[in-house]
Amino acid sequence: KNEVEQSPQNLTAQEGEFITINCSYSVGISALHWLQQHPGGGIVSLFMLSSGKKKHGRLIATINIQEKHSSLHITASHPRDSAVYICAVGFSGGSNYKLTFGKGTLLTVNP
């Protein structure tokens, strides 16, 4: 079973700060997902990556397959970035593709 660990569990930042959230996993994967969950429950997919680096606006996600580690960076953070960020790893076995989730990182960005 894949274990997914995120750090930190909670993060408070001032508007404009550079944010880093880390994710480690224990077993080889097909892809890693970064998800954003706002109060009320809805989950939005931010990135899915299996190697290297992806960028979307102020968000950057990197993954190191050898070290089984990924980071999500937010540049020039804004209060609207406040949310829970969840790392999930996916493994494709046979016909199924199943996600194992971390517990999430609660980010609060203060104005």
Place this chain on the structure above:
Amino acid sequence: DTGVSQDPRHKITKRGQNVTFRCDPISEHNRLYWYRQTLGQGPEFLTYFQNEAQLEKSRLLSDRFSAERPKGSFSTLEIQRTEQGDSAMYLCASSRVRDGSYEQYFGPGTRLTVT
């Protein structure tokens, strides 16, 4: 394309009652997943459909839980004889495997409170 929808968004029920939730995936998505999320935890896999076939069920899905996807479109998740431990957010996600992409699109969830 309106995204994944779930109904109801909130459900309060008394212990011992049966509840049923519905998920409407993105049209033409052939895979549909159910997850459960308790407070302070990440979602946990419950079950998965490819078209109308239920291909995998987690050990978390006790005999009181049943899921269907009768025509390969919407899905229902029923919990019989609810217990307080069933209180959680129930999330549905859908995906269409294409070109090796496994991206899942999540619905807003149904929050269940068992009193």
